Amino acid sequence: MKKISLLIGAVLFSTLFYKQSLGLNMSLFSIVTIVILATYNPKSFKQKSSIAFSLLYLISAISIFFFQSSLSFIANFVAFFTLVGHVSEHKSSIYVSWLNGFYSFVAGFFHRNFNPHEKEEKVKIKRDIDYVHWIKIIGIPLIVVIIFILLYRNGNPVFNDLTSKINFSFINIQWLLLTVLGYYLLYNISEPIPVNPATTIDLETKNTLKNKGEFSIKSVKNENQLGVVLISLLNLLIIFFLVTDFTFLFSTQDLMASVFSSQVHSGINALIASIIIAIIIILYFFRGNLNFFEGSKKLKSLAYIWIVLNAILVINTAIKDCQYIYYFGFTYKRIGVLVYLLLTVIGLATTAIKVNQIKNLWYLFRVNSVTAFAILIIACTINWDKHITYYNLNHAQSIDFFYLTKLSNNNTFLLKEYSDNIPLKGENKIRVDRKYRNYLKKLKDNNWQEFTYDNLKID
Incomplete structure (x- = not known):
């Protein structure tokens, strides 16, 4: 029964994607993927987390149906690897799930069939398969059905007309190869594989630092003094920078776009450098024994101040x-x-938690990677092109119309509506009309596999 589900999935895979662009087919394929994973891994899907990741994967696929944005494609692939990897080991960190998911997707077949340890286990439980019996079950009924179809076509003109309309021209060598590829990929993910020793190490590694016992008081004191001096100086430096930057910000008005751009990008560059340095320095000083030294309270306070000042730098930018x-x-x-x-704010907050609750580096990786994944999924559900266009047309003090026409087709209907309500002239109108015509043609040419939400808006 399980093998049949893979065969059906493979046929659906080629039917959905052979010579088709992405649209409705991604949503349907996500359902196929979830069904196959649940069929082969029923115990894993008793976990609420597996169901949650399945829903997130489905949401990312549906966002492709609605928006077809690059972000939704990226989110869908990441969610796919996350789900597959999570099924392999539901207790692993999300970045290990990405590794397990990608490895299973690419090399699951070879791992299960050519890995010596896997082969030893399979020999013990392997059963003989009666291939002749399966050929009879599939081949004989198929041949008989074809013969009777030919007979009925000659005896009934209505039946002949109906069967003649069935078009199997899409079934060719390329379609068959894609079907084989679909079977291979679905077989790979049907029983996801945890990559070791990465998965084992991840499961054994906790989030909290442990006191290793006795340590040299003198060396810890020296390190504490160094930290106090260094972070104090850095606090003074960032305060001076913030004062001068806020002075410039509130003393100037109506800056040119180039000046604004320079200010924002230079601020981001400074922010990137300062945050990376801040986290590295904090991780260095609070990597071990200093966390358990009673005299480190002042250093911790200075670290918190530095984190807050960096947060203010974020607000400034x-x-x-x-x-x-x-x-x-x-x-x-x-x-x-x-x-x-x-x-960045989330990273600073988790760094503060790391210092306060004596967490390790893996804690930062785990929490921040989950946060980034959550933001990616949320972001893929937003029609950014439409929102950008709406805001710029209605609220921006200066409109770069050329930029709006270069965005994806997600803003096409909005631009056309704007063009009709506020008659455009010249090159802008030509661009909007051309974009609208081309998009309508594309929508009308879509096959059912390529359908998107905008197909429902046209006659």
């Missing part, structure tokens, strides 16, 4: 970016800056 957006509208780069700032 966010203000610049928001001003930039207010005057010149949204672009993907400006949105990217805000997303990066959000991730």
Whole structure:
């Protein structure tokens, strides 16, 4: 029964994707994937986390049906590897799930059939398969059915007309090869494989640092003094930087776009450098015995202050970016800056938790990777092109219309509506009309596998 599900899945795979662009087929394939995983791994799907990752994977696939954005494609692939890897070992960290999912997807067949340890286990439970019996079950009924179809076609003109409309021309050598590929890929993920020793090490590694026992008080004191001096100086330096930067920010008005751009990007560059250095320094000083030294309270306080000051630097950069957006509208780069700032704040918060609760480096990796994955899934459910276009047309002080027409087709209907309500002239109108015509043609040419939400908007 399980093998039959793989065969059906393989046929569906080639039917959904052979000479088709991505659309509805991704949602249908995600359902096929989840069904096969659940069929082969019923115990894993008793875990709520497996069901949750399945839903996230399905959401990312549905977002492709709605938006067909690059972000939704990326989110779907990441969610796919996350789900497959999670099924292999539900207690592993999410980045290990990515590794396990990718490995299973690419090399699951070879691992199960050519790995010596796997082969030894299979020999013990392997049963003889009666291939002749299976050939009879499949071949004889198929031949008989074809013969009777030919007979009925000659005896009934209505039946002949109906069967003649069935088009099997898509079944060719390429379609068959894609079917084989689909079977191979589905077979790979049907029983996902945990990669060792990475998975084992991950399971054995906890999030909390342990006191290794006795340590040299003198060396810890010296390290504590070094940390206090260094972080104190860095706190003074970042305070001076923030004062001068806020002074510049509030003493200037109506900056040119190039000045805003320079300010935002230089702020981001400074932020990247300072955050990386801050985390490295904090991880260095709080990597071991200093966490358990009673005299390190002052150093911890200075570390918290430094984290807060870096958070203020984030706010400062966010203000610049928001001003930039207010005057010149949204672009993907400006949105990217805000997303990066959000991730930075989360990174600073988890670093503070690491210091306060004596966590290790793996804690930061685990929490921040899960956070990044969650933000990716949330982001893929948003029609960014449409929101960018709507804001820029209605609220931005200056409109870069050429940029809007270069975005994906997700904003095509909105641009056309704007063009009809506020008659455009010249090159802008030509671009909008051309984009609208081309998109309508594309939608009308879509096969059912390629259907998107916008297909429902046209007659």
